[in-house]
Amino acid sequence: MKHLLSVDDLSRGDVEDVLDLATSFLAVTKRDIPKVPALRGKTIVSLFFEDSTRTRLSFETAAKRMSADVMTFSVATSSVKKGEGLRDTVGTISAMGIDAVVIRHSSAGAPQRVTEWIDASIINAGDGRHEHPTQALLDIFTITQHRGRDLSGLKVGIIGDVRNSRVARSDAKLLTALGAHVTLIAPPTLLPESVESWGATSSLDLDSVLPELDVVMTLRVQHERDAQSRFPSLREFTKRYGLTLERAARMRPDALVMHPGPMNRGVEIAGAVADGPSSVIDEQVTNGVAVRMAVLWKILGSGGDVV
Amino acid sequence: MKHLLSVDDLSRGDVEDVLDLATSFLAVTKRDIPKVPALRGKTIVSLFFEDSTRTRLSFETAAKRMSADVMTFSVATSSVKKGEGLRDTVGTISAMGIDAVVIRHSSAGAPQRVTEWIDASIINAGDGRHEHPTQALLDIFTITQHRGRDLSGLKVGIIGDVRNSRVARSDAKLLTALGAHVTLIAPPTLLPESVESWGATSSLDLDSVLPELDVVMTLRVQHERDAQSRFPSLREFTKRYGLTLERAARMRPDALVMHPGPMNRGVEIAGAVADGPSSVIDEQVTNGVAVRMAVLWKILGSGGDVV
Amino acid sequence: MKHLLSVDDLSRGDVEDVLDLATSFLAVTKRDIPKVPALRGKTIVSLFFEDSTRTRLSFETAAKRMSADVMTFSVATSSVKKGEGLRDTVGTISAMGIDAVVIRHSSAGAPQRVTEWIDASIINAGDGRHEHPTQALLDIFTITQHRGRDLSGLKVGIIGDVRNSRVARSDAKLLTALGAHVTLIAPPTLLPESVESWGATSSLDLDSVLPELDVVMTLRVQHERDAQSRFPSLREFTKRYGLTLERAARMRPDALVMHPGPMNRGVEIAGAVADGPSSVIDEQVTNGVAVRMAVLWKILGSGGDVV
Numbered sequence: 056m057k058h059l060l061s062v063d064d065l066s067r068g069d070v071e072d073v074l075d076l077a078t079s080f081l082a083v084t085k086r087d088i089p090k091v092p093a094l095r096g097k098t099i100v101s102l103f104f105e106d107s108t109r110t111r112l113s114f115e116t117a118a119k120r121m122s123a124d125v126m127t128f129s130v131a132t133s134s135v136k137k138g139e140g141l142r143d144t145v146g147t148i149s150a151m152g153i154d155a156v157v158i159r160h161s162s163a164g165a166p167q168r169v170t171e172w173i174d175a176s177i178i179n180a181g182d183g184r185h186e187h188p189t190q191a192l193l194d195i196f197t198i199t200q201h202r203g204r205d206l207s208g209l210k211v212g213i214i215g216d217v218r219n220s221r222v223a224r225s226d227a228k229l230l231t232a233l234g235a236h237v238t239l240i241a242p243p244t245l246l247p248e249s250v251e252s253w254g255a256t257s258s259l260d261l262d263s264v265l266p267e268l269d270v271v272m273t274l275r276v277q278h279e280r281d282a283q284s285r286f287p288s289l290r291e292f293t294k295r296y297g298l299t300l301e302r303a304a305r306m307r308p309d310a311l312v313m314h315p316g317p318m319n320r321g322v323e324i325a326g327a328v329a330d331g332p333s334s335v336i337d338e339q340v341t342n343g344v345a346v347r348m349a350v351l352w353k354i355l356g357s358g359g360d361v362v
Numbered sequence: 363m364k365h366l367l368s369v370d371d372l373s374r375g376d377v378e379d380v381l382d383l384a385t386s387f388l389a390v391t392k393r394d395i396p397k398v399p400a401l402r403g404k405t406i407v408s409l410f411f412e413d414s415t416r417t418r419l420s421f422e423t424a425a426k427r428m429s430a431d432v433m434t435f436s437v438a439t440s441s442v443k444k445g446e447g448l449r450d451t452v453g454t455i456s457a458m459g460i461d462a463v464v465i466r467h468s469s470a471g472a473p474q475r476v477t478e479w480i481d482a483s484i485i486n487a488g489d490g491r492h493e494h495p496t497q498a499l500l501d502i503f504t505i506t507q508h509r510g511r512d513l514s515g516l517k518v519g520i521i522g523d524v525r526n527s528r529v530a531r532s533d534a535k536l537l538t539a540l541g542a543h544v545t546l547i548a549p550p551t552l553l554p555e556s557v558e559s560w561g562a563t564s565s566l567d568l569d570s571v572l573p574e575l576d577v578v579m580t581l582r583v584q585h586e587r588d589a590q591s592r593f594p595s596l597r598e599f600t601k602r603y604g605l606t607l608e609r610a611a612r613m614r615p616d617a618l619v620m621h622p623g624p625m626n627r628g629v630e631i632a633g634a635v636a637d638g639p640s641s642v643i644d645e646q647v648t649n650g651v652a653v654r655m656a657v658l659w660k661i662l663g664s665g666g667d668v669v
Numbered sequence: 670m671k672h673l674l675s676v677d678d679l680s681r682g683d684v685e686d687v688l689d690l691a692t693s694f695l696a697v698t699k700r701d702i703p704k705v706p707a708l709r710g711k712t713i714v715s716l717f718f719e720d721s722t723r724t725r726l727s728f729e730t731a732a733k734r735m736s737a738d739v740m741t742f743s744v745a746t747s748s749v750k751k752g753e754g755l756r757d758t759v760g761t762i763s764a765m766g767i768d769a770v771v772i773r774h775s776s777a778g779a780p781q782r783v784t785e786w787i788d789a790s791i792i793n794a795g796d797g798r799h800e801h802p803t804q805a806l807l808d809i810f811t812i813t814q815h816r817g818r819d820l821s822g823l824k825v826g827i828i829g830d831v832r833n834s835r836v837a838r839s840d841a842k843l844l845t846a847l848g849a850h851v852t853l854i855a856p857p858t859l860l861p862e863s864v865e866s867w868g869a870t871s872s873l874d875l876d877s878v879l880p881e882l883d884v885v886m887t888l889r890v891q892h893e894r895d896a897q898s899r900f901p902s903l904r905e906f907t908k909r910y911g912l913t914l915e916r917a918a919r920m921r922p923d924a925l926v927m928h929p930g931p932m933n934r935g936v937e938i939a940g941a942v943a944d945g946p947s948s949v950i951d952e953q954v955t956n957g958v959a960v961r962m963a964v965l966w967k968i969l970g971s972g973g974d975v976v
Contacts, residue, residue, distance in 0.1 A: 084459050088403030090431075096702030098730065108435055109454050116405065116458050119431045124704075124733045128722055143931050147723050150954030151730050152698050317450050340457030391766050395710030397738075415742055416761050423712065423765050426738045624757050647764030 056353050058177045060166050061186045062229040069353075070195065070233065074204070076349035077196050077342065084120065084345055094123035097154045097355050102128045102144075103180070104160045109316060110180050113340070114157045114189075117347035123154075123355075141165065142172050149173035154355055158182075176354045184221055190315055191225035193346040195233065197339050198270055201311055207234030210267055213255075214240045215274040215296055215323050218247050222315045223274055227253040238264055241296065242287055261296050266305050271333075272313045273298050273324045289322055298324045303331065311335050363660050365484045367473050368493045369536040376660075377502065377540065381511070383656035384503050384649065391427065391652055401430035404461045404662050409435045409451075410487070411467040416623060417487050420647070421464045421496075424654035430461075430662075448472065449479050456480035461662055465489075483661045491528055497622055498532035500653040502540065504646050505577055508618055514541030517574055520562075521547045522581040522603055522630045525554050529622045530581055534560040545571055548603065549594055568603050573612055578640075579620040580605050580631045596629055605631045610638065618642050670967050672791045674780050676802045676843040683967075684809065684847065688818070690963035691810050691956065698734065698959055708737035711768045711969050716742045716758075717794070718774045723930060724794050727954070728771045728803075731961035737768075737969075755779065756786050763787035768969055772796075790968045798835055804929055805839035807960040809847065811953050812884060815925055821848030824881055827869075828854045829888040829910055829937045832861050836929045837888055841867040852878055855910065856901055875910050880919050885947075886927045887912050887938045903936055912938045917945065925949050 056069060065073075083089055099118045101111050111127070118125045128148070141160075148156060155176040158166050163185035170177050181187040195206070202209060211230055217223045217239045224247070227237045231254030239250055239257045250257045258264050265271070276292065293299070298312065303325070306312075312324075312333045320326040329336055363376060372380075390396055406425045408418050418434070425432045435455070448467075455463060462483040465473050470492035477484050488494040502513070509516060518537055524530045524546045531554070534544045538561030546557055546564045557564045565571045572578065583599065600606070605619065610632070613619075619631075619640045627633040636643055670683060679687075697703055713732045715725050725741070732739045742762070755774075762770060769790040772780050777799035784791050795801040809820070816823060825844055831837045831853045838861070841851045845868030853864055853871045864871045872878050879885065890906065907913070912926065917939070920926075926938075926948045934940040943950055 086403075089405075089459065090403040096700075096704040098703075098733070100726075108451075112407075112433060112435060112455070113458060115433055116431075116460075119405070119433075124730075126726060126729055126733075128726060140931075143934075144722075146951065147930060147954050148726070150951040151727060151958050152703065152955065153730075316454060317447075320450075337453065337457040340454050341459065344458050393710075396712075396766065397710040415758075419714075419740060419742060419762070420765060422740055423738075423767075426712070426740070623761060624754075627757075644760060644764040647761050648766065651765050 058166075058170055059188050059350055059354065060170070060177065060179045062188045062191050062225045062232070065188070065192075065229065067233065070192070070229070071204075072353060073192055073346065073349045074196055074199060076352055077192075077345040080120075080348040080352075081342065081345035083348070084341075090120050090122060092122045093352055094118065094121040094355055097123040098126065098152070099123050099155045099157060099351070099355075100126050100128055100148055100153050101180075102148070102156050102158045104158075104165075105181070107159055107181070110159065111157075113343045114178075114180060114347050117344050117351055120344070121348055121351060123351070126153075141169070145169050145172050149175060155351070178350065178354065181221055184219055184224070186225045187221040187315075188225050188229075189343070189347055189350055190222050191229040192350065193339060193343045194226055194272070194313060194315075195229060196342050196346050197313065197335050198311065200338070200342075201335065202269070205234070206230065209235040209269050211235050211237045211270040211272060212240050212261075212264055212268040213237060213272045213274065214261060214298070215292075216245050216276050217241045217274065218245045219277045220274050224253060226272065227255045231255060238268075240264055242292070244287075262302070262305075265302060266307065268310055269307065270311045270313060271298065271306060275315065275317065276319050276323050293322055297322065298328050300325050300327050303328045303333065306333065313339060316340065365473075365477055366495050366657055366661065367477070367484065367486045369495045369498050369532045369539070372495070372499075372536065374540065377499070377536070378511075379660060380499055380653065380656045381503055381506060383659055384499075384652040387427075387655040387659070388649065388652035390655070391648075397427050397429060399429045400659055401425065401428040401662055404430040405433065405459070406430050406462045406464065406658070406662075407433050407435050407455055407460050408487075409455070409463050409465045411465075411472075412488070414466055414488070417466065418464075420650045421485075421487060421654050424651050424658055427651070428655055428658060430658070433460075448476070452476050452479050456482060462658065485657065485661065488528055491526055491531070493532045494528040494622075495532050495536075496650070496654055496657055497529050498536040499657065500646060500650045501533055501579070501620060501622075502536060503649050503653050504620065504642050505618065507645070507649070508642065509576065512541070513537065516542040516576050518542050518544045518577040518579060519547050519568075519571055519575040520544060520579045520581065521568060521605070522599075523552050523583050524548045524581065525552045526584045527581050531560060533579065534562045538562060545575075547571055549599070551594075568609070569612075572609060573614065575617055576614065577618045577620060578605060578613060582622065582624065583626050583630050600629055604629060605635050607632050607634050610635045610640065613640060620646060623647065672780075672784055673802050673964055673968065674784070674791065674793045675800045676805050676839045676846070679802070679806075679843065681847065684806070684843070685818075686967060687806055687960065687963045688810055688813060690966055691806075691959040694734075694962040694966070695956065695959035697962070698955075704734050704736060706736045707966055708732065708735040708969055711737045712740065712766070713737050713769045713771065713965070713969075714740050714742055714762055714767050715794075716762070716770050716772045718772075718779075719795070721773055721795070724773065725771075727957045728792075728794060728961050731958050731965060734958070735962055735965060737965070740767075755783070759783050759786050763789060769965065792964065792968065795835055798833055798838070800839045801835040801929075802839050802843075803957070803961055803964055804836050805843040806964065807953060807957045808840055808886070808927060808929070809843060810956050810960050811927065811949050812925065814952070814956075815949065816883065819848070820844065823849040823883050825849050825851045825884040825886060826854050826875075826878055826882040827851060827886045827888065828875060828912070829906075830859050830890050831855045831888065832859045833891045834888050838867060840886065841869045845869060852882075854878055856906070858901075876916070876919075879916060880921065882924055883921065884925045884927060885912060885920060889929065889931065890933050890937050907936055911936065912942050914939050914941050917942045917947065920947065927953060930954065
C-alpha cells in the first residue's frame with residue numbers, strides 16, 4: 056500500500072490487515088512505555104490546510120509512538136493559493152526527502168492530485184466533503200471489538216448532516232463493502248444526491264429506524280459548511296434527528312452509539328447519551344491512534360515484526 | 363503526587379523533594395549532552411489556551427531533556443467554547459493515552475475541573491488570576507540557591523500589579539508556608555481583597571519597606587487584564603512603584619531582584635536594574651527548566667534513579 | 670565557527686568545508702534511515718519573526734536528522750516590540766540553555782544584535798533585505814554539483830527584484846568571492862544602490878545577457894516589500910524580465926535555472942521552465958537540508974566523524 060486516499064483503495068484483505076495490526080498496536084499503547092522503534096528515521100509531515108487539532112494530534116501521537124520524526128506544517132487556507140500554490144508547497148516537501156504526508160484540505164481530491172507531484176506516500180486526513188478513510192477504519196475497528204469481525208447483516212444508521220460529511224461517505228462505503236447494511240438518516244436537504252452510489256439506503260424518519268439499529272452513528276452538525284441555506288433550525292433538527300435520552304431509551308440494548316467528534320452536545324447528541332453506557336465515543340479516539348499506527352506501518356514499515 | 367494544581371497541594375516535604383531533584387536536574391542541563399532517558403515513552407501535551415511562548419518553551423525543553431514525547435495543542439481562547447468545549451477537548455486527549463497535560467487557561471480553576479474528566483496528570487501552568495505553582499517553585503529554588511534552604515524570617519516584597527497576578531498569589535502562599543514574611547506592595551486598587559488569606563501583609567509605600575527586603579520581586583504590569591479601570595497612569599505607577607536605579611541603590615547590598623518575565627523595562631523595573639548585579643532574573647529562567655524537570659519526574663517518573 | 674550571520678563570515682576554507690560536509694550529509698539523507706546521532710542532546714530553537722514554512726522546515730528537518738531536539742518559537746512580528754522585546758525573548762531562550770538559535774527577522778542586523786545578548790550560536794535564516802547565508806551556500810553547493818568546485822569565470826545572472834532580495838545579496842557576494850562573475854539584471858528601480866559593493870556588475874537588458882549565462886537565477890517578485898512604489902506592472906515585468914519559454918530557448922544548452930522559492934509561476938518564471946530540463950530548483954531544496962546539516966555540524970558538532 057503506497058497511499059491511502061479513499062476507502063476505495065482498500066481491499067477486504069487490507070482492512071483485515073489494518074484490524075490485525077491495530078489490535079497489536081493497541082496493546083503497545085497500553086504498555087508502560089508505549090513506544091516501538093518501528094518507523095525510526097522516517098519523516099512524516101502533517102500538512103493541514105484546515106484546522107483540526109484532534110485528527111492532527113491523533114496522527115502525530117501515532118507517528119511518535121513509532122519513533123518517526125514528525126513535522127507540522129499548518130497553513131491557513133487563505134494564505135495558500137489554489138493549484139500551483141499547493142503544488143509548489145508539496146514539491147518543496149517532496150524535495151526535502153519526506154517519507155509520508157498526512158494531508159487535510161478543503162478541496163475534495165486534493166490528496167489525489169498531490170500524489171502526482173510527490174514521491175512520498177500520501178495519507179488523506181480529510182478532503183472537503185469527499186473522504187476521511189482513517190476515520191472509517193477506526194470506526195470499523197471499534198465496531199469489530201464489540202461485534203466481531205463478521206459485519207454481514209449488521210445494521211448501521213448514520214444520522215444527521217450526511218450530505219456535508221466525508222466521515223459519512225467513507226463509513227458508508229467501507230461498511231457496505233464489508234457486508235453491513237447502512238441507512239443514512241437525515242432531512243431531505245441533508246441527504247446526498249446519490250445515496251445509491253454510497254451503497255446505502257436512506258430514511259427521513261429516525262424514530263422508525265432507530266429500534267432496529269446495531270450501530271447508531273451520529274454526525275457533527277457542520278454549521279460552517281452550507282448550513283445556512285439547507286439546514287433546518289437547530290431546535291427543529293434536534294427535535295427530529297437529535298439522539299436524545301428519550302430516543303436512546305428506544306435503542307436495542309446492545310446498540311453502540313458513535314460520534315466522530317467534536318460533538319455539539321445538546322444538538323445532534325445529548326450529553327447524557329454521549330457519556331452513557333452505550334457510547335463507544337472515547338474508544339473511537341483511543342482506537343484512532345492504534346489504527347493510524349497500523350496505517351503508517353502498512354504504508355511505511357519494512358514488513359518485519361513490529362511489536 | 364498525581365497533579366500539580368496549586369501550591370496548596372505541596373507539603374514541605376514535596377517542596378524539599380522538588381528542590382533536591384531540581385538541583386540534580388540543573389546539573390544535568392549543564393552537561394555536554396543535557397538529556398536523560400527518565401521519561402522515555404511518556405507523552406506530554408502542552409495545552410495552552412492563553413499565549414505563552416516562555417512558559418510553554420520551558421516545559422517543553424524540560425520534557426524533551428527527559429526524552430518524553432511532547433505535543434503542542436495551542437488553542438485561541440476565542441475558538442473554544444467554555445464548559446463542554448474544554449471537556450470534549452480534554453476527553454479526546456485523555457482517550458489518546460496521554461500521560462500528562464500541562465495546561466494554561468484564562469479561567470481560574472480550569473485545571474482542577476479538567477482532573478475530573480481525565481486520567482492523565484494535570485500540571486497547572488497558570489489559570490486566570492488564580493495560581494502558577496511551578497513559577498513559585500522556581501522562584502523558591504532560585505532564592506534557596508542564594509540564601510540556603512531555611513527561609514524562616516526572610517523578608518520578601520512582591521511589588522506592583524498584585525491583584526491580577528497568579529504569580530504573586532502562588533509565591534506569597536508558598537513562601538509564607540515555608541516561613542518567609544511576605545509583603546505585598548501596591549496601590550490600593552491593585553491589592554487583592556483579602557491579603558490575609560495569602561498569608562501576607564501589605565503596604566502602599568514601597569520606599570519605606572524596600573530597605574529591609576531580602577528579596578525584591580517585581581511583577582509584570584498586566585495592561586491586558588483589568589488595567590483600564592483600576593490602573594494609575596504608567597508614569598505615576600513607575601514613579602511610586604517602579605524599581606528604578608535610584609530605588610535599587612537603597613536596597614540591602616545582598617538583596618535579590620526577581621521578575622517572572624516578560625518585563626516591561628522602564629515601567630515596573632528599570633533595564634539597568636534588571637541587568638544589574640542584584641538581578642537573578644536570568645537564573646529564574648534557567649532554574650525554570652530544572653524545576654519543571656523535577657515536577658515532571660515527581661509526577662510521571664518511576665521513582666528510580668534519574669541522573 | 671560560532672555563528673553564521675553573513676556570507677562575509679565565511680572564508681574559502683569554510684565554504685569548502687561546508688561543501689564537503691554537505692556531500693556526506695546528502696548521502697545520509699538518501700539512506701533508508703536517514704538519521705545520525707551527530708547532535709544528540711543539542712537543543713535548537715527556530716525563532717521565526719517572519720513566516721517561512723519552507724526555510725523553517727528545511728532547518729528543522731536538518732536538525733532532526735542529526736538527532737537534535739528542535740523547538741519552534743513562531744512570533745507574529747506585530748506582537749513583539751522592537752528592541753527590548755527581542756532582547757528579552759532572546760534572553761529567555763539563552764537562560765534555558767539552548768545551543769543554537771536559527772533566526773529570521775524582518776530587521777536587517779537583528780541576528781547580529783542577538784549575538785550580543787546570548788551565549789548560543791546564532792544562524793541567520795534571513796534578516797530583512799540583508800542576508801540569507803545558508804541560501805547562498807545551498808545555491809553554490811547545487812552549482813558545484815553540476816560545474817565542479819572551481820567557479821572562477823562562471824557567469825551567473827541574478828534576475829528580477831534584486832533590490833529587495835537578501836538572497837541576491839548573499840549569493841552575489843559569496844559567488845564573486847569564489848571567483849564567479851555575477852550580473853544583476855533588473856529594471857533600474859529594482860537594482861540596489863551600490864551594485865559594486867556586492868562585487869557584481871549590472872544590466873537592464875536580460876535579453877542581451879541571457880545567452881552567455883552559465884547560471885540563470887530568478888528571484889521571487891516580492892509584492893510584500895516596497896513593491897507598490899518601485900515596481901513596474903507585473904505584465905510589463907514579465908515581458909522584460911520573466912524567464913519565459915521563449916527566453917529559455919535562447920539560454921546556453923548547459924545553463925542551470927535556479928530559483929530560491931516560493932515561485933510566482935507565470936511572473937518571474939514560466940511553469941514550463943521551472944519544471945524543464947535546465948531547472949535545478951528541486952535539487953536546491955534537497956540540497957538545502959544537507960547544507961543546513963553541514964552548517965549545524967560545523968557550528969555545534971564535536972569535530973568527530975559524523976557519518
